[in-house]
Amino acid sequence: MNFDRIKEKLNILADAAKYDVSCSSSGSKRQNKVKGLGDSSGMGICHSYTEDGRCVSLLKILLTNHCIFDCAYCVTRKSNDIQRAAFKVQEVVDLTINFYRRNYIEGLFLSSGIFKSPDTTMERLVQVAKKLRLEENFNGYIHLKSIPGASDELMHEAGLYADRLSVNIEIPTREGLKLLAPDKDRKDFLQPMKKVKDEIIRHKSEKKIIKSTPKFAPAGQSTQMIVGATNETDAQVMYTAAYFYKKYQMKRVYYSGYIPVSYDPRLPSIGTDVPLLRENRLYQADWLMRFYGFSIEELLNKEHPNLDSDVDPKLSWALRNLHLFPVDVNKADKQMLARIPGLGMKSVYKILGARKYRNLNWEHLKKIGVALNRAKYFMVCNSKEWEKKDLSAMNIKSLILQNSSSKFRNTYNNQLNLFDKQDALIQN
C-alpha cells in the first residue's frame, strides 16, 4: 500500500464526502456467522465525533470527485476548480478492512461523483461492496449511494450487498432543482428509489415463505435535502419529507443546512452562516412526525408555513392549542403524554411505568428525571399546585423563554431586535 498516495486521495475524497450527513449504522441485521469479520446486528456505534460535533461511524468517502454534472450547490460540480482524485476499488476495500479491524469504524459509506455515465459509476460502487462481502467475508455496515439514472439491474445487485441505499433529492422543490441543477431530472432520482423500495417489499414477503431469501438493503433507504439554498419554506421541506416517508418508506430523511461553497449569484454567498437553528427545528418536526404521533398538518399549514425559531415546534403547537391542556399525567394516555411540551418519549415511558405503583406528584416527577421547565405549564399531577392557572399563551411563552437558555439565543434575539426596529420605524 502506497501510504502517501492514499493519504492524499483520502484527504480529497473524505473532504468532498462530508456534506452527506447520514452516519447511521444501525437497523441492519447482518450477523457474523462463519467466523468472518464484522457484525452489524446490534445498534449503531459512533466511534468518534468531529470537532463540529457530528458523529463518525462510517468511513465516508467518494470513490471519485470527477463529475459530469454541474449542480450549483455541490463542491464537486464540474465547473469548480478543485483537485480531483479517484480511488481504485481495491484501495477502498483495503482501507475499509484495516480501519474496521482497528475498531475505528462500523463500516463504509461510499458515494461518488458521476464519471462517464450513471451506470459505470454505480457498477464501480457495487464492485466495492461485492468484494467486501464475498472476498473479505465482511459483515460490517455498507451504505451505498444510488446514482440517479442507474439501471434497475445494478440497483438490484447493490441491494444484495449493501445495508442501506440512498439517493439525495437535495433541493426540496421542483423549481429550485431546475434553477440550481438544470442537467438533473427529478425522475432520475425517483427511479432507483422506487426500484429499491419495490425490491425491499418483495424480498420481505418472499422471506416469509422461503427462509433462505437473501437480505436486500436490510437497513432501508434514506435521502437528504439541503435547506436554505433556495427560498423554500419549512412547510415545503417537511411536506416533501412526509411524502418520501410515506410513498417510498424512507427510514430517514436528513436535512442539511446549506454550507456556502460557491460565488454563484443564485445561492447564498460564501461567508453566510449555516442555518443551524433552522436545521435543528426541522429535525424536531421530523421527530414529532415519526415518533410522537403528530401529523404534518398540525405543525405546518397555510397559517404557519414556517416553524418558530424561538420555541420548539411541539411547544409552538401546544401554545396554539391551549384548550387541550392541562393534561393529567396520572390518567392521560400515551399519545396525549407525548404531546406535552418538554416531555420526550423516555419520560413518557418512565411516567407510564412509575404511575402503576403510585399517583405521581411534582416531587416524584422531578426525581424520575422529568424536565419540568416547559412541561409544568401543561400538566397537572397529584398535587393542588398547578403552574398554568390562567396564563395566556404569550405569558407562558415569555416565562419559558426567561427561564431557559439556548446557544441559539443570539440568533433569534437578533431577529426579534430587527422586528422591534421595524416597529419603531413604522411608529415614527
Place this chain on the structure above:
Amino acid sequence: MIFIYDASFEGFLTAVFMAYEYKCKQPKIIKKEKFMGDFFEEVEEVITSEEKATRVWKKVKAKCGSRGTQQIYWAFLSELDEIENTLFQYIQHALASTKDIAKDYAHPAVLKVAQTVKQVGREKHRMDAFVRFRKTKDAIYFATVEPDFNVLPLNAKHFKNRYADQKWCIYDLKRNFGIFYNLEKVEIIQLELPTSILETSTDFFTTEEIQFQHLWKNYFDSTNIKSRKNTKLHQQHVPKRYWKYLSEKYL
C-alpha cells in the same frame, strides 16, 4: 451490622444471604479493601460460598426476571461507594413486593439502581466505541483502556462477535487485567506491560500500524466541517479523559 466481603459478585450475594440469615434489615456491605474498621458496629467477615450465592441469585431471578438480575449485576460493576447497600435495599424491596418492581422509579433504591445501570451502560458503550486496536508484531490487535467502571466483562461478547477472525486483547490498565480472544474463546489475562505501552513503539507494533493511525487521523480531520464548529458538543461526546487512547486526538 457490617459485612465485609472479597469484592467478588458471589461474595456480595453471599453477604446478602447472611444478612437474611441474621435477620438484619439494614446491613452495611463493604469490600474488604475499602473497610476502614468500625468500633461501634458488629463486623462479620463473609466467606464467599457458591452455594449461598446461587440460592440468592435464583430467588432474585424468580422475582425480578433476567432483566432485573442483569440490572443488579451491571450496577454492581459500577464499584460505586455503598452501591452494595443500595442493591441490598433493591433486593429487599423486590422480595417483599408482590409486583415486579423494576419500574418503581419513585422508590429510591430502584431509581438509584436504574441510574447506575444507565451510567454503566454508557461506559460499556463508550468502550465499544473508543477501543482502538493497534496491531502488534505478532499479529494481535491490542488495545488499552481505563474505564470508569469495571465494564470489560460486559464488552467481551460484542468484540467476540465482531472480530471472530483476528486475535485481540483489550487491557484495563486501571484494574490490571484484560480480555484476550484466541480465535476460540475469550479469556481473562494479566500482563506485565511496559510503562511506554501507550506509545506505539516499533519494538512492539508494526510500522504499518503507525501509518494507519496517521491515515485515520487524516480522515478524521478531513471530515470535519469548519463552518459548523461546535467544540462543546464535541467534548461532550468525546470527554477529554478518553483522548489519550484515541489516535485521532493524540497524534
